Amino acid sequence: MKILGSGFLASIGAAGILLTVNTSARAADASWGCQVLLCAASETPSWHGVPYCVPPMTKLIAAMKLPGFSWPICKEGNAGKPGLEPYEPCPAGWTATGSSSTSEHGSSSQQNVCTRSLGRCNSKATRDLVRNSGVGIETQEVYAESGHNGSSCEVIQTQPRKLRAKPYFFDIPNIKGVKQRFWFDLNK
Structure with a gap:
């Protein structure tokens, strides 16, 4: 059963995430941390436009407001916790x-x-x-x-400084170990 759109799968392929997604394995079976990582890496469309991604990302947004929140990690993705850069870079010379x-x-x-x-x-x-x-x-x-x-x-x-539309990022290593940055937002 194909759950994810081709744009979503293309972004995952580009990220080189070491999760195996084939016809016998469903993305819905992934851990919450891996669901979040997969959805955050979706670029065209962003996670907002992928129906599979809305529930785990909405769950994440709600969990972040709770005391003692700990970011869900996807060990298979080798990405750890996301980074946060709220501002765009300054213009040249600034x-x-x-x-x-x-x-x-x-x-x-x-x-x-x-x-x-x-x-x-x-x-x-x-x-x-x-x-x-x-x-x-x-x-x-x-x-x-x-x-x-x-x-x-x-x-x-x-x-x-201008605020970023997508202030969070994951640096996800591909199969050669080269990290690629994927920006995302946590707006509902």
């Missing part, structure tokens, strides 16, 4: 930095901001870069003591 924020749980710091230095405050090139900056970019002048020369000024820009 560096991910942290900003301190205060929430109901106290103060926290994460790399949720992209920062770049434009150079000295009094530079024409710096002024031109500031003038051509996009929307949502904050510019500030930072003064620092520079010893016997007095203080120097540098123009720093910041912008919020």
Whole structure:
């Protein structure tokens, strides 16, 4: 009985997961951890579009909210627990930095901001870069003591990092041991 669509099977084949799925073995017989891994690796369509995947992934989302949650592992997949990268990379020339924020749980710091230095405050090139900056970019002048020369000024820009649509990932090794990254979300 074929349970999975061809796009789903293709993504599993590309992942090189060491689970044997043939006509006598059904994916529904896999452990919960392997079901989660197989479904998370589904790319076209994502797990949301594979009817077989909705129950184990919905079960995972609900379980994550419970105290003492432990990620279900698929030992045969050699992938372990997933990684989490909530933000997209910063644009070229920008560096991910942290900003301190205060929430109901106290103060926290994460790399949720992209920062770049434009150079000295009094530079024409710096002024031109500031003038051509996009929307949502904050510019500030930072003064620092520079010893016997007095203080120097540098123009720093910041912008919020974009959140990833699919922030979780599994690095799944193929039969040669080369890992391939599969991104997924846990939105209902």
